[in-house]
Amino acid sequence: MVDLIYGRGITDLLREMPFYISIFKKMTAYKLFHIKQPMYGSVDVNNVCNLHCTHCYWWLNRKEERDITVEDWRKIIKEKFNKQHIFVTTLVGGEPTLRSDIIELFCKEMPKRICVVTNATFPLKRYDGLYFYWVSMDGTEEVHDRIRGKGSYAKTRKNILDYISGPDRNGKPAWKDIWITMTINSQNYMTVEDLAEEWRGKINKIGFQFHTPFAKGDPLMLPFGELRNSVVDKLIALKKKYPNYIVNPISQMSLMKGNWGGVGTTPVDCPSWAILSLDHMGRVKQPCCIGSADPKSMKPICEECGLGCYSILVAQGIRGN
Numbered sequence: 001m002v003d004l005i006y007g008r009g010i011t012d013l014l015r016e017m018p019f020y021i022s023i024f025k026k027m028t029a030y031k032l033f034h035i036k037q038p039m040y041g042s043v044d045v046n047n048v049c050n051l052h053c054t055h056c057y058w059w060l061n062r063k064e065e066r067d068i069t070v071e072d073w074r075k076i077i078k079e080k081f082n083k084q085h086i087f088v089t090t091l092v093g094g095e096p097t098l099r100s101d102i103i104e105l106f107c108k109e110m111p112k113r114i115c116v117v118t119n120a121t122f123p124l125k126r127y128d129g130l131y132f133y134w135v136s137m138d139g140t141e142e143v144h145d146r147i148r149g150k151g152s153y154a155k156t157r158k159n160i161l162d163y164i165s166g167p168d169r170n171g172k173p174a175w176k177d178i179w180i181t182m183t184i185n186s187q188n189y190m191t192v193e194d195l196a197e198e199w200r201g202k203i204n205k206i207g208f209q210f211h212t213p214f215a216k217g218d219p220l221m222l223p224f225g226e227l228r229n230s231v232v233d234k235l236i237a238l239k240k241k242y243p244n245y246i247v248n249p250i251s252q253m254s255l256m257k258g259n260w261g262g263v264g265t266t267p268v269d270c271p272s273w274a275i276l277s278l279d280h281m282g283r284v285k286q287p288c289c290i291g292s293a294d295p296k297s298m299k300p301i302c303e304e305c306g307l308g309c310y311s312i313l314v315a316q317g318i319r320g321n
Helices: 010-015 016-031 070-084 101-110 139-147 152-164 189-200 226-241 250-255 307-316
Strands: 039-043 089-092 113-116 132-137 178-184 203-212 277-278
Touching: 010 203, 070 277, 089 101, 101 113, 101 178, 132 152, 139 152, 152 226, 178 189, 189 203, 189 226, 189 277, 203 307
Parallel strands: 039 089, 039 277, 089 113, 113 132, 132 178, 178 203
Antiparallel strands: none
16 A cells, blocks of 8 residues: 555545545634634543653653543543544553553544554554554664663564564554654754664654753753754755655754744744643643643743644644734
8 A cells, every 4th residue: 555645545545535624624714713623632541651761741740640441531532532523643641552441442433543652662562443653762772771761772672573573454564553753852862863774664754853841951952053953954864865754844844943832831833722632631731732731730841842743733834823
């Protein structure tokens, strides 16, 4: 099957035409009447993770709370996602693969519209309705382990290779289910090219974004300036060299050289409204998918945002407030 748009073939595009029509209507309503309607989704399916990565936003606002049930999520999917014609939804956590029952539910209720972001330190399960796995990797092995813990890279690598060595899924080879995502920060920026080359030919695509700080002066933030510009230029060169492998469009990567998102902790150009973001209790997160439902929680610095999920919308002409 030929992949035409972000891993979707002709059959996929024809089947999903009602969703593309819905997105077009929502974009038109926003541009003409400033009506904001979410088009995509992001869900924290659980409140636990087996790793404690040095750059992870999730731990900053975590509270000891129980996850809601599968039946609770079934109601939320019906009332908030399907009723609003949400297209692709990304499942995060915590570590979402620890709640395979919730992943299974989303894949059943929203078939081929579900992405799962995972550290892949656990074996990757084959879900019939899965769109693809976003596997988080933070550079080559030494750097990755420095950020995520000793031995984590080897576990992730083994689980990816085990998955792609398996049989086809829904008529597609298993390697097409695996996309890698790398969050670039001050500890790993020098490995972007090596990571891309290491996995080329083994997995489907690789995407890049930059670390978003929650406090000014965060040492993990790669500051705007000459060094960051050089990293972006390397990514653009990779895109030109491997246009079907690097998922980020050049227009999006170019935005990452400076502030595209907002002022302080307030979204301005960032279309945070376009992604319905819920936490593990089904509550709406603010100001975006890495925020929190608690108004007193720490907030991301929008003017230093490096998130890919919103900047790609800006690059496509979908803007914020």
